[in-house]
Amino acid sequence: MRLIVFSNVSLRKDSTSLYFIRAFQKLLGESNVCHIESLSDLQALQGGEADHYIKIDDGQSWQTWNPKLHPSTYYVIDSHIETDWRLKTAKEGQFDNIFVAQKEGLSLPWHTENKWWVPVGAELDSHFVGARPKKYDVCFIGNFHSGYREARIEYVHELFKAFPSFYFSSNSRFFKELAEKHAQTRIVFNKSLNGDINMRFFEGICSGSALLTDRNVNLAELGFRDGLDYIGYDSIEEMKEKATFYLKHEDLRERIASDGMQFVHDNHTYDHRAKQILEHCMITGAKQNG
Numbered sequence: 001m002r003l004i005v006f007s008n009v010s011l012r013k014d015s016t017s018l019y020f021i022r023a024f025q026k027l028l029g030e031s032n033v034c035h036i037e038s039l040s041d042l043q044a045l046q047g048g049e050a051d052h053y054i055k056i057d058d059g060q061s062w063q064t065w066n067p068k069l070h071p072s073t074y075y076v077i078d079s080h081i082e083t084d085w086r087l088k089t090a091k092e093g094q095f096d097n098i099f100v101a102q103k104e105g106l107s108l109p110w111h112t113e114n115k116w117w118v119p120v121g122a123e124l125d126s127h128f129v130g131a132r133p134k135k136y137d138v139c140f141i142g143n144f145h146s147g148y149r150e151a152r153i154e155y156v157h158e159l160f161k162a163f164p165s166f167y168f169s170s171n172s173r174f175f176k177e178l179a180e181k182h183a184q185t186r187i188v189f190n191k192s193l194n195g196d197i198n199m200r201f202f203e204g205i206c207s208g209s210a211l212l213t214d215r216n217v218n219l220a221e222l223g224f225r226d227g228l229d230y231i232g233y234d235s236i237e238e239m240k241e242k243a244t245f246y247l248k249h250e251d252l253r254e255r256i257a258s259d260g261m262q263f264v265h266d267n268h269t270y271d272h273r274a275k276q277i278l279e280h281c282m283i284t285g286a287k288q289n290g
Contacts, residue, residue, distance in 0.1 A: 002032045007056040017056040023274035061085040065093030073097040079105025080196045121268045122206035126175040132183040137165040139185035148193040155191045182207035206264045210257040229260035
């Protein structure tokens, strides 16, 4: 199976696209996966150059699609924010398949019934460095989206005040550097934007440190167990209470960290996600040809 994957990765070194491309290459072989970043190169394609064409959401609304290319797939990462232009891109692009990283995105008015929930994940080569001596109690590495930043800023601020042994960075940390900081921390902190299950959720657990995160109703469907694979909270008060408790009880914290890490390694990497997408693509492709 030969793929052409379209996504502009110039804005982010840790683009989800790169993780997927590397996973597709593992499954299909490097020579069978072609990555295109230029819209002009995409528009020059006539169809027939590949067995399947995939657009991976790069957050850039001007990067549209070539509707002549089929069978085609659109993987929509931020289906929980800025949905209007993504719906427009999908409809005008005449995609055969839609995959959303957030389950709630399935309820959006996509133009096709071929739609599935496939979350983001972790990449072991990038997000796991093994055990490290603990230097910090709490760590948060991330940014603050302009439309949904208030709650995240408030939670990070309150946690920082309560636990001064806190590593914080709003500047980008990528791959092994990110994983090192996570591994050096007793508790990796996460606060979603508009209720998403984000990259940090999987990357933090993958590192082997305990993850403290706001609860999401869809986590159980993915097999995650609150208090066993991660530490959940619903309020600032509960967040601080849980952090205090698990910083005092190392044995419980490290058990959660170890069990969660193994579960992500075994079930929630981009290799697993790429396999899911390809399986669906082959089924729908066979129906179209059959």
